[in-house]
Amino acid sequence: MSWDFSFSIRMEIVQDQFGLRLPITLSIAGQEIEANAYLDIGATYCVLPREAGERLGLDVEAGEPTSLRTGGGQMPTFLHYANLTIDELSFEDVPICVAKYQEFDRILLGRAGWLQKVRLNLVVYEDSLYLNLHGQ
Amino acid sequence: MSSVAFDQLRDRLLKLPPDIIRTLRAALELESKDRQKLLDELPDQQPVQHREVKVRRVKPRDYSKELKWLRENAHLYRGQHLAVSGDDLLAHGPDFGEVFDRAKATGKKFLMDYVAREDEVWGGGLWL
Numbered sequence: 001m002s003w004d005f006s007f008s009i010r011m012e013i014v015q016d017q018f019g020l021r022l023p024i025t026l027s028i029a030g031q032e033i034e035a036n037a038y039l040d041i042g043a044t045y046c047v048l049p050r051e052a053g054e055r056l057g058l059d060v061e062a063g064e065p066t067s068l069r070t071g072g073g074q075m076p077t078f079l080h081y082a083n084l085t086i087d088e089l090s091f092e093d094v095p096i097c098v099a100k101y102q103e104f105d106r107i108l109l110g111r112a113g114w115l116q117k118v119r120l121n122l123v124v125y126e127d128s129l130y131l132n133l134h135g136q
Numbered sequence: 137m138s139s140v141a142f143d144q145l146r147d148r149l150l151k152l153p154p155d156i157i158r159t160l161r162a163a164l165e166l167e168s169k170d171r172q173k174l175l176d177e178l179p180d181q182q183p184v185q186h187r188e189v190k191v192r193r194v195k196p197r198d199y200s201k202e203l204k205w206l207r208e209n210a211h212l213y214r215g216q217h218l219a220v221s222g223d224d225l226l227a228h229g230p231d232f233g234e235v236f237d238r239a240k241a242t243g244k245k246f247l248m249d250y251v252a253r254e255d256e257v258w259g260g261g262l263w264l
Contacts, residue, residue, distance in 0.1 A: 009196075012203050014210070018252030023199045033236070034197070035248035036206070051233035073151025081187060088196040093187040101153070105217070105232055106250045113189045133191065 005119055007130035009087045013039070015127065022129055024109060025085040026096070031057040035107050039122075039129075043110030044068070046084065046096040047077065052107060053098030056082065060098050068097060076100040084114055087131065091117070202247040215253040221246040 014021045014036060021036035026048070033052055047068070053060045063078030077097035084094040094113030121130040149160065163174060202220045209225070210218065219226040219239030226246050227238035239246045 012200065014203055014206050014249075016210070016252050017254070018256050021249065023197075023203070023247055025197070033248060034199075034246065036250070049232050051231070051236070055233065055236050074148075074153070076153055076156070085194060088193050090192050090194045092190045092192070094189055095186050107248075112186070117189070117191055 005121065005132070007119065007121060007132045008136075009089070009131040011087050011129045011131065013122075013124075013127050013129050015124065020122070020124070020129075022086070022109070024107075025083075026052075026056060026107075027083045027085070028056045028058065028080075031055065037107040037109040040108045040110055041115060043108050045077075045079075045110045045112045046082075046094065047104070047108040047110065048096055048098050049105050049107070050099050050102050053078075053080065058098060061100070063098060066097055075104065086114065089114075089118070089131065089133065199247055202249075206249055210249065210251045213251050216251055218249045218251065219246045220249060 011022055019038040019040070021038055023034065024037045025032055025034045026046075027033075033055060035052070037046070045066075045068070048056075050060055058080055060078050060080075063080040066077050066079040068075045068077055077099050080096055080098060081093045082096050084091045084096075091114045117134055119132045119134055122128075123130070149157070152160070163171065166174065201222045205220055205223045205225070206218070213228050216228050216230055217232045217235040218228045219235050221239070221242070221244040224244075226242050226244065227235045229235050232248070232250075236248060239248075
């Protein structure tokens with residue numbers, strides 16, 4: 001048995017031993033950050049360094065305190081909402097977690113707010129990620 | 137409380153950040169009457185209710201030059217944040233905020249990236 005899918009978006013990804021990175025844009029009220037984010041579909045939320053949250057104009061600690069579980073223990077963050085753009089798809093009001101401590105220094109692209117709305121195909125040996133809005 | 141539950145609780149508490157441990161210690165050192173009063177006032181943790189996410193299509197941005205530059209050069213900047221515009225490296229360094237601010241001061245659009253150190257291996261996801 002086989003299943004065939006088609007995708008309207010192809011994105012280039014960058015790989016290293018830490019993971020797969022793809023370009024995204026995060027924006028809040030006119031402030032935006034374009035960045036390569038590590039794709040982490042094991043993570044519930046997108047997670048940002050505190051300094052990235054501040055550059056988006058957030059009052060970081062005014063967000064909802066949210067403790068994320070990791071293999072190394074709890075990680076304190078604050079939950080906010082942002083617009084997330086991946087190629088031609090812009091997801092509005094995506095929940096994101098901003099790290100409380102500055103030691104967390106990279107952008108992770110977790111599942112919440114976008115992954116449920118797309119079909120995703122990853123072909124690592126071609127440095128390619130394919131997307132399509134679910135149901136289209 | 138069984139010793140198993142005690143051990144699990146202790147292991148979890150020892151992994152908490154220092155400021156939370158200080159707060160916990162202060163709470164545990166309260167008189168029993170006040171400790172119970174505090175326990176009664178603590179809200180049950182409610183599941184987070186998220187806003188509805190809407191999707192719209194936008195004109196995609198072309199990052200092909202930045203990604204080509206990163207494929208060819210990122211390995212030279214291990215453990216650093218980079219700000220790349222086309223095939224120009226605008227700023228780099230260990231601090232996200234400093235690199236972002238220096239790149240933004242150029243007035244150009246740019247893509248931020250972090251290049252993992254060679255000894256870094258990602259161990260897994262983050263969840264609630």
